[in-house]
Amino acid sequence: MLVFSDLDGSLLDHFSYSFEAARPVIDILIKEDIPLILSSSKTFAEIEETRHALNNTHPFIVENGAAVFIPKGYFVHPPGDTVSRGNYLVYETVPGREQWLAVLEKLALQFPGQFKSFHGAGIAGVMAMTGLAEHQAIAASDRAYSEPVHWIGAPEEEERFLHVLRREGATITRGGRFISVSGDCDKGRALDWLREQYRRALSLSRVEDLAIGDSENDRAMLEAAKTALLIRSPVNDFPLLTTSGGIMRSNKMGPAGWSEGVTRWLRTHRISL
Numbered sequence: 001m002l003v004f005s006d007l008d009g010s011l012l013d014h015f016s017y018s019f020e021a022a023r024p025v026i027d028i029l030i031k032e033d034i035p036l037i038l039s040s041s042k043t044f045a046e047i048e049e050t051r052h053a054l055n056n057t058h059p060f061i062v063e064n065g066a067a068v069f070i071p072k073g074y075f076v077h078p079p080g081d082t083v084s085r086g087n088y089l090v091y092e093t094v095p096g097r098e099q100w101l102a103v104l105e106k107l108a109l110q111f112p113g114q115f116k117s118f119h120g121a122g123i124a125g126v127m128a129m130t131g132l133a134e135h136q137a138i139a140a141s142d143r144a145y146s147e148p149v150h151w152i153g154a155p156e157e158e159e160r161f162l163h164v165l166r167r168e169g170a171t172i173t174r175g176g177r178f179i180s181v182s183g184d185c186d187k188g189r190a191l192d193w194l195r196e197q198y199r200r201a202l203s204l205s206r207v208e209d210l211a212i213g214d215s216e217n218d219r220a221m222l223e224a225a226k227t228a229l230l231i232r233s234p235v236n237d238f239p240l241l242t243t244s245g246g247i248m249r250s251n252k253m254g255p256a257g258w259s260e261g262v263t264r265w266l267r268t269h270r271i272s273l
Ligand SMILES: [Mg+2]
Pocket: 006, 007, 008, 009, 010, 213, 214, 215
C-alpha cells in the first residue's frame, strides 16, 4: 500500500504550514510500513526540508511531477531511466529549467517590463514577491525544471504572452499569483511511474494506493490512484475528478482533514487505529 500526498493545503495547513494535526496518523503509516510519498509543486530543497521535519525516508515527487527522487539503495534493484544526483536516483520527465530561462529571456524583449520571473528577480526580488523569509526564498528559487512567472503587464497582453510560451513547447500551470512554465509533466504520470517501481520491487500484480490533494494541480494524481482523498480547502473548491476509482472528501481542512481521510481509508483496509 502506498500513500501519495500533496503538501500545501493538504498535509500542511494552508496558512501556518503546520502538519501537527496529521502527526498521529503519519506515525501509524510508519508503524504499518506504508510509504508516505510527498508530491508537490515545491522544489527539491523545499521538500527535503519537509521530509526532514517528518523523518520521512521515502521517494518524493518535485516541481509538479517534473522528477521523482529515490534515495539510493531504497530499491534493491535500482530503477532504470534514472540519473544519479547526490544521494538520489532521479527519474526526470521534462527538460531542465535552462530551456525556459532562455525562452523567457527572448520574451523579455518582446514584452519588456511586463513580467517578472524568479530567476530575473533574484533572491531579494523573490522575497518581495512572495513574502518568504530569505532561506525559504533561496530554497524556492533553487529550481531544476520549472520557472514561476508573475505577470505585471496589461491583462489583454497576458494571453498573447502565454500563447508564445505554449508555441515554444511550454506547459503552463496556474497557481495563485504565479504561472509556472515547465515541460509537459504532471503529478499523475509521476505517480504511475513510481507505483510501477514498487510493484516490480514487491513482485505484486497490483499495488493499492491513495492520493491526497486539495486543488487543480493535484487532479491528475488524484485520478491516477485507486482511491482519491480530496482535502477541503479554505481558498478553493474541491477539484472536479473524472475517475473510476473511489473518491473521499474530507470535512475538515488541511492536516486535520488529511488525518480524517487517511484514517477512514486505513479502516476500509482493516487497519484499525
Ligand atoms: Mg495543495
